[in-house]
Amino acid sequence: MVEQIQETYFPKILTFLCNWCGYAGADYAGVSRYQYPPSIRVIRVMCSGRIQPSLILDAFNRGTDGVMVCGCHIGDCHYISGNEYAEERVKKTKKILEMLRIDPNRLRLEWISASEGIKFAEVVNDFTNQLISLGPLKKES
Amino acid sequence: MADIIKSSDLDLNFIKELSKNEETKSILSCFECGMCTASCPVGEQFLLNPHQITRLASFGVSNQILDEKILRYCLTCRTCQEYCPQDVDFIEFIRLARTLLIKRGIKYEETHDGILTLISEIQANLPNGFKLPSEVIPEGYQTLKEGKTAYFLGCLPILDVVFDAYQVNLLEIAQNGIKILNKVLEQPPVVIENAKCCGHDALWKGHFDTFKKLAEHNVNEINRLGIETIVTTCAECYRTLKVDYPKYVENVKFNVIHLSELIAEKIKNDELMFSEQYDVELTYHDPCRLGRHMKVYSPPRVILNSMEENGVIFTEMEKTREYSTCCGVSCFINCNDLSKALQMDRLVEAKNVADLLITTCPKCQIHYSCMMHEKKEQPSDVMKLEISDLTNLIAKMMGLSEFKHEEGENKGVKKQIEEKKYVNLYLYDQ
Ligand code: SF4
Ligand code: SF4
Ligand code: FES
Numbered sequence: 179m180v181e182q183i184q185e186t187y188f189p190k191i192l193t194f195l196c197n198w199c200g201y202a203g204a205d206y207a208g209v210s211r212y213q214y215p216p217s218i219r220v221i222r223v224m225c226s227g228r229i230q231p232s233l234i235l236d237a238f239n240r241g242t243d244g245v246m247v248c249g250c251h252i253g254d255c256h257y258i259s260g261n262e263y264a265e266e267r268v269k270k271t272k273k274i275l276e277m278l279r280i281d282p283n284r285l286r287l288e289w290i291s292a293s294e295g296i297k298f299a300e301v302v303n304d305f306t307n308q309l310i311s312l313g314p315l316k317k318e319s
Numbered sequence: 320m321a322d323i324i325k326s327s328d329l330d331l332n333f334i335k336e337l338s339k340n341e342e343t344k345s346i347l348s349c350f351e352c353g354m355c356t357a358s359c360p361v362g363e364q365f366l367l368n369p370h371q372i373t374r375l376a377s378f379g380v381s382n383q384i385l386d387e388k389i390l391r392y393c394l395t396c397r398t399c400q401e402y403c404p405q406d407v408d409f410i411e412f413i414r415l416a417r418t419l420l421i422k423r424g425i426k427y428e429e430t431h432d433g434i435l436t437l438i439s440e441i442q443a444n445l446p447n448g449f450k451l452p453s454e455v456i457p458e459g460y461q462t463l464k465e466g467k468t469a470y471f472l473g474c475l476p477i478l479d480v481v482f483d484a485y486q487v488n489l490l491e492i493a494q495n496g497i498k499i500l501n502k503v504l505e506q507p508p509v510v511i512e513n514a515k516c517c518g519h520d521a522l523w524k525g526h527f528d529t530f531k532k533l534a535e536h537n538v539n540e541i542n543r544l545g546i547e548t549i550v551t552t553c554a555e556c557y558r559t560l561k562v563d564y565p566k567y568v569e570n571v572k573f574n575v576i577h578l579s580e581l582i583a584e585k586i587k588n589d590e591l592m593f594s595e596q597y598d599v600e601l602t603y604h605d606p607c608r609l610g611r612h613m614k615v616y617s618p619p620r621v622i623l624n625s626m627e628e629n630g631v632i633f634t635e636m637e638k639t640r641e642y643s644t645c646c647g648v649s650c651f652i653n654c655n656d657l658s659k660a661l662q663m664d665r666l667v668e669a670k671n672v673a674d675l676l677i678t679t680c681p682k683c684q685i686h687y688s689c690m691m692h693e694k695k696e697q698p699s700d701v702m703k704l705e706i707s708d709l710t711n712l713i714a715k716m717m718g719l720s721e722f723k724h725e726e727g728e729n730k731g732v733k734k735q736i737e738e739k740k741y742v743n744l745y746l747y748d749q
Binding site for chain 2: 230
């Protein structure tokens, strides 16, 4: 039974990428042909400061196994302080997730600049592996 | 609402649905006197016409009523029912109508990007209740895992995180509740480890399935631990556990009391004396759920009056008891200019008679603090008002805790804003 689940389970990760850094980084990973697993679903947003906790909670409510928010490095945000807000919001959302008994490691915040294609691929790899070891969200209690 | 009713608008199924239940059936007895609209705080601003809605509903004109733009305005504050000569249960009707609306797949515009609905939905769908942060249980105090009397925290720890920008310090209420119960009960209280949200908001928003799941889980959990009495510090939990659980869930054997009732009882029996001295002029706001819904008017007043010897001067506001105004938002739908106006009026009213506003519903406290937060740039006298929960005041007077905010100045909010220390959780409210 356990083996069966492991065979069929492959995590789904909802990824919010900021237009200026995260998305460009993912693009760069693509054109440079860095390999990463097909676990992510990308939503492009103008800035990581746009992500409010309800979007993240909604994703989990609909059964996403992990959520990743990528923005520019601190100080590099094109809207000056958007990523600082994102950092604070993700921190609070993690607290809420913990109380709801969803592992806070299922939510990840990463700073990826436009030139860090390789980092993007590594992060997706790492996160996917982590989620595989955590198992599907529905099984968690 | 259109003025002309066509015969094709009539919906017999809707009337059948209404007649299923004694409470909603009462709307068929409306004789359209208009008292409800005249007394309704929303009707005053011509946003809602309860008498028109009741009339249309009794004709069965469902397509004009089951409209998100109409139903969301009602605060379910129950003021109209205080005046209705026919005892029409209007709020129960609104609740049913909202449930039907949600069944049709229509959603409301919700405040805070709908995060509170999501939180209760996630809880309803996961097998276990939420995990309490360890700070909830104050140092040096004990709680039990099983026993006769339990303290039901409700969503306090979660709301504390969500609304932490308003500095409402809801966790403090939970901590003080545990401290007080430790002192006044023979045994330390049980804190149910696996409880979920009581489901109040889900019920009144019309998410009946979510409510049902939450309620069933809580009832099972409470029965499993063999708890006989539940104490709450929240007006909404009180109403939901006491009235709505027995109505919609089977096997409800426990008894529910509000902390203010427990303490008032102890004071009447001379079992409790307040030890601390606190010179303050305060007033009390009746939350709709504890006041008009549950008719618990006197216990909080008994407590506040008994503090007279300790320096506390309790003055009633102009609108009080049955006639007190609502805090302007219920179950986090539809917060608009009207809500803000109601809040401001109430705060001014409070400031006219006192320096400290006491309430027994954490949500009222959130909404009023939000108003204060919004007006932070226009310093006025009203801004000096402090808002706190009765639980915190009792704990302070028993010498169990201090008010966390500095006295006199408007709490920590202002300081934090000046230091730009916090970030709001919601996108549109920087
Ligand atoms: S006050 Fe009662 S009887 Fe009068 S219009 Fe309103 S619901 Fe009908
Ligand atoms: S419950 Fe309150 S807001 Fe709703 S119709 Fe009655 S008085 Fe108006
Ligand atoms: S623009 Fe990239 S984080 Fe703000």
